[in-house]
Amino acid sequence: DQTYTKPMVFCEIKEFDDKIEGGIKFKNGIELYWGQVTINTYLQGYTEYNERNDDVVNRVYYDQNLNKRYKTQSTWLELNANNGVFECTHTVEHLIRRALPFVIPCDPYDIGGHTQEIKKNDTVRLWIYDTIKGGIGISYRLKNVLGDVLETGCKIASSCRKCKNGCPLCIQIKRCLLGNEKLDKKGGLTLAKQIIDASKGKIKHLNIEKYKWE
Numbered sequence: 001d002q003t004y005t006k007p008m009v010f011c012e013i014k015e016f017d018d019k020i021e022g023g024i025k026f027k028n029g030i031e032l033y034w035g036q037v038t039i040n041t042y043l044q045g046y047t048e049y050n051e052r053n054d055d056v057v058n059r060v061y062y063d064q065n066l067n068k069r070y071k072t073q074s075t076w077l078e079l080n081a082n083n084g085v086f087e088c089t090h091t092v093e094h095l096i097r098r099a100l101p102f103v104i105p106c107d108p109y110d111i112g113g114h115t116q117e118i119k120k121n122d123t124v125r126l127w128i129y130d131t132i133k134g135g136i137g138i139s140y141r142l143k144n145v146l147g148d149v150l151e152t153g154c155k156i157a158s159s160c161r162k163c164k165n166g167c168p169l170c171i172q173i174k175r176c177l178l179g180n181e182k183l184d185k186k187g188g189l190t191l192a193k194q195i196i197d198a199s200k201g202k203i204k205h206l207n208i209e210k211y212k213w214e
Helices: 085-103 136-160 185-201
Strands: 003-025 032-049 055-081 111-118 121-130 204-207
Touching: 003 055, 003 111, 032 121, 032 136, 055 085, 055 136, 085 111, 085 121, 085 136, 085 185, 121 136, 136 185
Parallel strands: none
Antiparallel strands: 003 032, 003 204, 032 055, 055 121, 111 121
16 A cells, blocks of 8 residues: 655744743633744654555654754744643644735745643643744734734635545645644634634733733
């Protein structure tokens, strides 16, 4: 049988308290931050899949991980980690990455993204960051047009008639650090619309110096 491969990449993103430049809290408790972060990616190997049924055929691990580390700019969302939230949030990340170049003209590879669980405070965090070392301001601009970007992403995904659960034409994207797994198209569209509605409502600016409300 024919096979295809996907890279196995581990990503670690760290924000620094003194580098968080701003934050807001939407009416439904979703928090949005922006600031400088450090991106650490480790290419650990690759997974080989059966092209016919997508079953795993083999996993190959490299003797030494290939590491890339750099500082850049980022905007990120933080949500409470309820059941199913990770898959929905990961889908929203893809909607943003798919739609952002239509709202803020840029090369799609100028931005990256990642979704991860933050176990210490039981949240899920969605990162959108500049892939250029030091940042070039694209992810920072996202905070001002988040609603427009999500609306565009929802239109792209909703207009896809090729699938029900997601495909390369709608929510699957290149350079997904999770291999386009753990996605939920229906749940992601619902969450995206909730974020759109929340961002139009009353928001509270966070006092990032003391981590209390202003």
